[in-house]
Amino acid sequence: MSAEPQPIHPRKLEIVEAAVTCFLEKGYHQTGVRDIVGQAGISLGNLYNHFKGKEAILVFIAKIEGQELSDFIDRLSDNDDPRATLGWFITDYAAYVSLPENALLGAEILTESLRNPAIADVFGRNRSRLIAALAGCITQGTKSGIFAPQVDPHMVACLILDALEGKGLRSLSSPSGDNLTRDAIGSFILNGLKP
């Protein structure tokens, strides 16, 4: 989609990796560019040969996150069995957002998107695509009679994402039962979709 035409300079990826490490540890605003270049093992000035500024790094990271989401979206689209599709999505997406790195980074990007238009643009686009794909899967199910017709697909799509991401955030501070609650969420929602 938005893949860069020319291959990305390896140093650029090193910077991104270092930035992610710093953002996870201290958060975006608490991280200084000197933290990043220190982590990356490069000089201060060199960072600006690869990125326009600090914000551009976070935008780049948000775009990468969007690419990772594309995997889910693609698999959400081939849709002969919406019930099974929804099943693995809940399983896999729960695993994805339960990785501390993804949960923390997602929270960081979401929070920043509330006030930073550049981030909001990338984040909003990614989010809309994911919700649309998920809602599309549910719509498919209602059309084929597998799911109840009176439920709003878009609402359930948001509900699923909110529930799983909320669980991911919660697991940061309490290493509680993971797969159990994940399955509980899954069966509650699938049960609610039953006609």
Add this chain to the structure above:
Amino acid sequence: MSAEPQPIHPRKLEIVEAAVTCFLEKGYHQTGVRDIVGQAGISLGNLYNHFKGKEAILVFIAKIEGQELSDFIDRLSDNDDPRATLGWFITDYAAYVSLPENALLGAEILTESLRNPAIADVFGRNRSRLIAALAGCITQGTKSGIFAPQVDPHMVACLILDALEGKGLRSLSSPSGDNLTRDAIGSFILNGLKP
């Protein structure tokens, strides 16, 4: 509960109010103490006569948020009709978290609690109380046979909060249909609780 013994200096509340305004507009870390004292119309040094530092202001705000939550918790406790209780909670809490001020401030506090132990302490305590009260209401319902016994009350409690707060956050960037989705969430969950 944690009400201060001696009455609070009016100036202290003015500072808090100003800080809230600033935090809403720019976020916690992007707000400088000079922004706060400017908004409050006081001098820079005087702020430190009322608060130990910038962080103490956010802790104070988090405690206030906890008191507002106490209203919900109290009403969640008298529990002769769990179904009706859950109904108004969803309605009222949705209204609460759909106010931009509450949604933004909640997100700010949550994000900060991920790395700031002082905030995490206050926030975590408040959150646990709310979840426990909500789960208690559901448990009451299952015991009296109104709700299905196989659903996990704690999971559903988290699901309700995640769904409503997610909706509140979403309404910040898209002023979409409010009460419609709120009711859709409510009936989906109440339907899922049916025995």
Add this chain to the structure above:
DNA sequence: AGATAATGAACGATCGTTCGTTCATAACAT
């Protein structure tokens, strides 16, 4: 008088960014 509230200059630290420079490599000209 004595306590409390209020002030703003000043401090050291850190912020994100810009700048002039070096240097190894690549492209080109002869």
Add this chain to the structure above:
DNA sequence: ATGTTATGAACGAACGATCGTTCATTATCT
């Protein structure tokens, strides 16, 4: 092949701005 020019990654000092906090001082009250 040899000398010349062009390119851009890498560097770190330096910039002006802002950060949160402290402090000596003044004003306002009981």
